[in-house]
Amino acid sequence: MTNRAWHLKSRPQGMPTMDNFELKPLGDRPLAEGEVRVRNAWLSVDPYMRGRMNDVKSYVPAFEVGAPLQGGAVGKVIESRAPGLAEGDTVFHMLGWREEAVGPAEAFNKVPPMPVPNEAWLGNLGLTGGTAYFGLLRAAQAKEGDIVFVSAAAGAVGSAVVQIAKAKGMTVIGSAGGAEKCAWVKELGADAVVDYKAEPIVQGLQKAAPKGIDVYFDNVGGDHLDAALASARNNARFAICGMIDGYNGAPPAALRYIMRIIAARIMLKGFIYTDYMGEVGEFYRDMGGWLASGQVKSRETVRDGIEAAPDAFLDLFRGGNTGKMLVKL
Template sequence: MTEMNRRIRLASRPVGVPQPDNFIHDDAPVPEPGSGEVLLRTLYLSLDPYMRGRLSDAKSYAAPVEVGDVIVGGTVSEVVESTVPEFTPGQIVQGYAGWQSYSVEPASRLRLLDPAEAPVTTALGVLGMPGFTAYAGLLKIGQPKEGETVAVAAATGPVGSAVGQIAKLTGCTAIGIAGGSQKVAYLEELGFDHALDHRGEDLRGALKTAAPDGIDVYFENVGGAVWDAVLPRLNTFARVPVCGLAANYNATSLPEGPDRTPALMRSVLSKSLLLRGFIQTEFVESTFADFLRDMGEWVRVGKVKYREDITEGLDNAPATFVGMLDGKNFGKTLIKVAD
């Protein structure tokens, strides 16, 4: 094969907001698959907030990307060459090729996709990791009950939008929090009962109006000022699935002001709150098949809608990634790498 493998690698660890010089763009020979492996051509690359943590060397639930390595990321790819009978050239698969145009992956890590069932991009969004995060986190940890109130921030993103729509399907009142009038209007289109702009002057007051009887489930994926506004509205026995803290991902120091940990712990104690952090992989074995069945049907019949924000060109991944962390995306953020 004469074509080269376009890659984006980690040049240095970002301090604060990632900068262009933290990334290396280069070309390398297309790799050859070994026994049990498949050569893939990347079609779409997923950009997700959790990846910011993996550019750091801080201890976390997943190993950091080493300086010099290709940056990690979920992908939808076309099979080019295979050493296993389960996959044949031309098939479309979901894998983890990362920020590169070709990859070799173990066949055991790939999920075969059927383009006739749903657009292949959904395997990186509503029918992939983000959608599953919403499904498992809300239903397994949040455990919403009919008539309760569920709130979620970053509500137009792939996780938050699914959380709100699933909450409606369970008979709950759904409150979505997003940034800007355009995103607020989209939440209304999705059927959220209340759509709040966190950039407004009085989010606390808006939450009090939207949830006069308090909030029973708050799906946390942002933190920061939104969490500060939500905490006083949580009811006794409220559940808080915590899947992300995007507001803090580029922070280089602790926030200024008094230590509010004692006030938080007092609320946890006095209201019997459940704060449960989770990584979606812990539910894969027990729940992923149910997710594919349920979410696949909901998407097919239009009960769950989704939006994708697609940028063309692998070289645009760093700038798009930084913009996503700053809330400039609108829906599931994808890079189209090839046709």
Template sequence: MARAWHLKSRPEAMPAPENFELKEFDPGAMGDGMIRVKNSWLTVDPYMRGRMRDVKSYVPPFQIDAPLEGGAIGEVIESQADGFAVGDMVNHGAGWRDEAVIDASTAQKLPELGVPAQSFLGYLGMPGMTAYFGLLEIGQAKEGDTVFVSGAAGAVGSTVIQIAKAKGMKAIGSAGGADKCEWVKSLGADDCIDYKSDGDLLHKMMDAMPNGLDVYFDNVGGEHLDCAFAVANPGARFAECGMISGYNSTDPMEFRYIMNLIGKGIMMKGFIVTQFMARAAEFYQDMGAMVADGKLESQETVHDGIESQVDAFIGLFTGGNTGKMLVKV
């Protein structure tokens, strides 16, 4: 019998194990156009926290006592769909479970790029596409720009750092802890701010970027965003990808320097990666070339077994990952 994690109750603040339940479920019957997938890799991502709230958003909220959803990589073990054969490896959205029966139109066969399958949940998957289009399209980053990336040791942020360097930009990251900062610098970052170390964040950012920032790729929000308003150059572009510092908080955000948005003519734009899905071929072509040239690398924090998925998810909000957080089924 297949197993899936279900949402037992809605977290009020930080998610806790008691909000989730792993139990047997029926993945559904096969029909025309359907495939059955045995999942090998599952992802956890910060956006999933928002879907645990019963609010209207760009995706429907998770339902109580229903299987959770998320990215997954798996092997087709049964097919009634043209173009999909037993043994094909696919990327799909029926994660948080060990087996799925899905409409084949919602799955994508993995491209042949010579990388491990789980890479398509990381820098060659949704996080990588978020980094690529967020930096180059939303942030309008160009050669010579100074790019500041918060959450630089995460799946999205670490990819932004590498793309920025591959495209001839100066890249400054922010991460929590000396070890994470050293890793970010090993990816090519010109500097990395340890926001957990002693000292004022604003002064750390001013020291790291004495000539200001041209593009801010925001994964954190909160104080990082506020200080970015202060450090930004005239005409800076802010790509608003996430605000993880506030995902489990019930306190309002306060900003001291937001008025610089007006005087400096800062462009601030939020985005969702789904708006770029139709350009996947462009993404794979450019990112694949960077991989082939040795300009991109991946690091993963892997939890073993579906039983560990909740621990992996909670770890996203407690600094438990370097690079992409994954669960190996």
């Protein structure tokens, strides 16, 4: 079997291009004691990976030029020298962007026995769903009866936030680009959807939420953050998950309504998934139940083959995905 991996050939300046990536074979080596070899079946590409391509200090180390890229993946153990994992076990891990992953057993998590497809561990039961769950319910302290605004509501995290909020008895307003994506967000249960391609988001949100919002889940930044500030009620809570508007170096839009943080006593809290690892059992219990009952649904945009990974990643910034973007090997 081949074992190829995408490497970071050069650091992007602004929007990445295919020239920043290089697909090369990974050298084969025998396993050391305590290691496993995994044949990947599914790869995840996520917007936060763009930040790791810059040589800056952040909450995760930067990717190294000339080294293999990393990301979420699900696969099967094909060789093991570790007592906790056996050949044939399905695992999820962070050694993606490659066909086979080799590493210590502690780098791999055995998939729990739940009646869900394996790719769910990269979506609603993985980093994506966990980010939505903890951001909404912990960082933003959202509760039943709140009016919640979710930007990029047709994306992987945003669509999970919409459904979790509805499952918890909240009113939900989403934003999405284009009629097709807006219709899907409405199907997920959103009470209203603003098409930011059809009208300015500030005015669109004010029409959709005439009483204002209690919670904002931010995936976009820029004018969406400004719209949330303009519509925030007193003591509103903002979970700042991602600001994709600025990931490729574009200057963020001026925040005309930023002074409302003071007048409305708005709380803004940045967070990352790993802040809440001590509560992951509760997340699995709740999300597993919602998936089993059909309260939360998944939708994936799937590209085929290791060759497709960089273009799938770039499509995250071009609006080319609805729901979770995955690569199937």
